Amino acid sequence: MSQSTSTQIRLARRPTGWPVHEDFETATVEYGDLAPGEVRVRNEFVSVDPYMRGRMSDARSYVAPYELGAVISGGAVGRVVESANDSLPVGTAVLHQHGWTDVAQADGAKFRALPELAGVPLSVHLHMLGMTGLTAYVGLTTIAGLREGDTVFISGAAGAVGTAAGQIAKLLGAGRVVGSAGSPEKVALLTEKYGYDAAFNYKDGPVRKLLAEAAPDGVDVFFDNVGGDHLEGALAAMNDGGRLALCGAIAAYNATERPVGPSNMANMITRALTMQGFTVGAHWDKLPEFTERMSAWFGEGKIAYDETIVDGIDNTIDAFLAMMRGANTGKMLVRVGATE
Incomplete structure (x- = not known):
């Protein structure tokens, strides 16, 4: 086991109108040894999505607003780099909601192992397959x-x-x-x-x-x-x-x-x-039906997609702001980096 430093993007204040950089802050967190059942995941891709803007407000919505000082949660995919959970060994590709960070560490129940389809990058689980x-x-x-x-x-x-x-x-x-x-x-x-x-x-x-x-x-x-x-x-x-x-x-x-x-x-x-x-x-009950049909369509070569990729966790805010102004074609993603 080892310690690890995680870079996190957090909500510093609630935006008024268009969000700006000052509405966010970057922090680092030191993770210690894993507790039983935990895993440490190094993210490969982080998602930025329009719904996140609504969660930055404290107005009533279908999901709780982001808390001030808390990491911006949302979809991310990565691989397990350390594990104290037998069901998620090192190297497992996973999807989770720990959001705008390069390293996530938590109980294995908060991560979902992903099937890896030949010729389909892991990032696709954040959009067409997700x-x-x-x-x-x-x-x-x-x-x-x-x-x-x-x-x-x-x-x-x-x-x-x-x-x-x-x-x-x-x-x-x-x-x-x-x-x-x-x-x-x-x-x-x-x-x-x-x-x-x-x-x-x-x-x-x-x-x-x-x-x-x-x-x-x-x-x-x-x-x-x-x-x-x-x-x-x-x-x-x-x-x-x-x-x-x-x-x-x-x-x-x-x-x-x-x-x-x-x-x-x-x-x-x-x-x-x-x-x-x-x-x-x-409508999560529709996920198995959707996954079966979409995986088949992918396998038959019937699905096209585009990704607009911004490199580096430190550029996540720029990616989000650009997406809100329509700069993306297809899915806007932040490429965090390769697994260790």
Whole structure:
């Protein structure tokens, strides 16, 4: 057994509006010898995600806010480098929620051993094979009840959840999949790599107009990661009996004033629409089903993905801030380093 130094990124104060570096602090922790049942894990990749911005606030939400002075918890993958737990020997690849740190040490029950698929990097368990992929799957199936032939609109389509949702929708039989993104390059990627039938740059004009052009026969399923004008545009385009799955509202995460709601909510009544918000944490029972299907799709070469990688645990804050401003294509990750 040996001691180890861990670098941790913690919440120093609650952000107002857009987060800044001063809202965070970096600390080091010395871990001593392992207690029985514990493991020490050196992270290889750490996740930065939009939902983390909500947890930096102390407003009521679906999960407890981050505590001031505490490490920013969230998904990370790494390998066991020391073990006092027979079920997690040294070298085991694991997933955990200890977040923005390079070394984590805790009881083995807080780590989940990961299967290693040939040709698939460990980082994919933080997106397509992990929480973001499961989020997309649950939203389309359990929440929206996707049917064969449906026209699906996905906002924020070039992000981690959006790139998963577009592909899953097509694999589940959607007739037409439309996405929005924030640059011409991302729009091209959606149609050329991710199988979207049409996509538009939401900065080119009103979402209502752009969506009407991309989906002239209307929308049956809306998977929303953005909110705001995207939700309003979708409500205008929904076909009778359409279903809206609300996953995120990134357009309002950093707002300092109360956002204006959609002006066309009456369409919910006149078109008999169903709208439901959801968080993936309430649907972990779907994980085995999702894992089986997504692993098969990977094995058949049917899944594409992108990773935007920032190197170094000390650059985690920069990665998070860049992701919040849409600098990522696919999943934004911090590469901590190789295992010892």
